[in-house]
Amino acid sequence: MNQLSTRTSPDTPWRLASLALAMLLSSLGTSIANVALPTLAREFAASFQAVQWVVLAYLLAVTTALVVVGRLGDQFGRRRLMLAGIGVFVLGSALAAASGSLAWLMAARVVQGLGAAVMMALSMALVGDAVPKSQSGRAMGLLGTMSAVGTALGPSLGGGLVAAFGWPAIFLATAALGLVAFAFAARHLPADARTAAPASFDLPGAALLASALAAYALAMTLPHGTPGTLRLALLLLSLVLAGAFFAVEVRSPAPLLRFALFREPGIGAGFAMAALVNVVAMTTLVVGPFHLARALGLAPAAVGLVMTAGPAVAALLGVPAGRAVDRFGSRRVLRLGLASMAAGCVGFAALPFSLGVPAYVLPLVLTTAGFAIFQAANNTAVVTAVAPERRGLVSALLTLARNLGLVTGASAMGAVFLAATGAASLAAADAAAIAKGTHVAFAVGGLLVAIAFAMTLAPVRAAAAVQGERA
Structure with a gap:
């Protein structure tokens, strides 16, 4: 048995800091480039549809590589692959900063995304090697916090860098942060255990x-x-x-993937719940700006301020949620998070928009708080339920479920929102129509959360029948 599963090492805080920095870096890479799109369109004389691929190239690279890098980490060593991934991310960032054309920049973002996929897939998997099992909940909560911080920090940091130094500065900043992350990981992450020669890939x-x-x-x-x-x-x-x-x-x-994994108690349900919940989380990002600007008439600065309430709540609750998982168990905390998300969706769907900003902020806080609590509990339950030699793959699948939920939510819930307004386009919809679209979209979101909550019941009964576990 790995000693780290039962006893704290003096190096544990530094190991956890290394993983947190890697998670921050990968999420920062997702959001920091968005704010530079208007500048890039002007610099490269390109359409907005063309420069969108600066963001999409990163997202596609991450999504397609997750499972592969997770499996490679299990076979060849998670620490060494994490170091390689951070190095690839730094290389992609440097190439992006030096780009002289939009095509070169998009190719560099693909390289950057491949490195980010490694960090996303292996950060959670390495928790089992880096911290005692009794502290895995708070470690997962910290990683969730860093992911939320990176997502929230990206636009403001990117905007400041672009304004002060130009668009290459955003990629130079991620390269510099990547070098710090590499130094931390190389110094503090535990060495890979010696294993038999890996099977063919x-x-x-x-x-x-x-x-x-x-x-x-x-x-x-x-x-x-x-x-x-x-x-x-x-x-x-x-x-x-x-x-x-x-x-x-x-x-x-x-x-690459044994499908029997999805039949193990709680594993398949954990993946499915992660996908469903992230569809709802993306709804707040897709629908929120339109509701705040068009239904409530807020100025862009005010819209941004209100929208930051969600990531701020998620960041603040990540570590406390993880501590609750360690103390009360993942199952109870998981249900608490889903109940909070359901209450938030009901608020979005039922509160009249005539009540103004408070009628949006209160459901937003409930939804994002529930999301942070759910993430800490579900990540801990799924990743710690499998043998160490499969943690890389399982962590990658869990992150993949999250990403697929996000990209599906952006498309599907956006379509639901538009259809519910009854207008041919969002530009033609009035305030009441926008509010109706918000109500319907979050009513659908509430249904998805209810399905996820129902999934928490089946694994409990199955586990109780086999092992006599306490529900």
């Missing part, structure tokens, strides 16, 4: 899965105005590739 399965995920993520992130036939074709392609991946895996002697 399932290259055909990896290629098929990455292609299927890329096709799906691309379909979900295509800009508005893209022909619907293209989106449908990409979705059909993703289904065909997913079917081919399944056929390859069931015949492979060393598959």
Whole structure:
């Protein structure tokens, strides 16, 4: 047994700081470039649809690589792959800062995204190696906090850097932070355990899965105005590739992914709940700006201020939620988080927009607080439920479920919102129509949270029947 699972090492705080910095860096890379898009459009004389690919290239690279890097970490060592991933992220950041064309910048963002995929996939997996099992909840809570901080900090930090030094500064800043993260990880992360020679890597399965995920993520992130036939074709392609991946895996002697994993108590449900909950989380980011600006008539600065309440609450509650998981168990805390999210969705769906900003902020606080609590509990429950040699893959799958929930929520809940307004376009919708769209979108979100809550009941009964566990 790994001593770190039962006893605190003097180096534990530094190990946890290394993982927290890696998580901060990967989430910062997601959000810091958005604010520079208008500047990039002007600098490269490109359309807004073209410069959007600076963001999409990073997102697609992360989504397609997660499972592959998680499996590689389990086979070849999570510490050494984490160091390689941070190095790739730094390289991508430096290439982005030196870009002389939009195409070069997008290619650099793909490199940066591949490095970020490693950090996202392995940060949670390394918790089991870096901290005692009794502290895994608070460690997961800290990682959730750092993810929220990175997401919230990106726009403001990026805006300040662009205004003061120009757009390359945002990538130079992430490169510098990446060097700090590399130094911390190299100094403090525990060495990889010696294992037998790894099995051969399932290259055909990896290629098929990455292609299927890329096709799906691309379909979900295509800009508005893209022909619907293209989106449908990409979705059909993703289904065909997913079917081919399944056929390859069931015949492979060393598959990338064993599907029996999803039948283990709490594992499959944990992935599904993560996807559903992140659809709802994305709804606050997609619908919120339109509701605040169009239904409530707030100025852009005020919209931004109100929107920061969500990440701020999530950041503040991450560590306390993790401590609650360590003390009361993940199951109870998981249900508390989902109950809070459900209450927030009911508030969004039921409170009249005539009540103004408070009628939006209160549900937002409930929803994001519940999201932070859920994340700490679900991440801990899923990642600590598997053997150490599978933590990289499981952490990657959990992060993949989160990302797929986010990209699906951006597309699907945006479509629900627009349809509920009854207008041909959001530009043509009045305040009442926008408010109606908000109510309907979050009513659907509340239904998704209710489904997730129902999933917490089945694993309890299954575990109790087999092991006599206490519900």
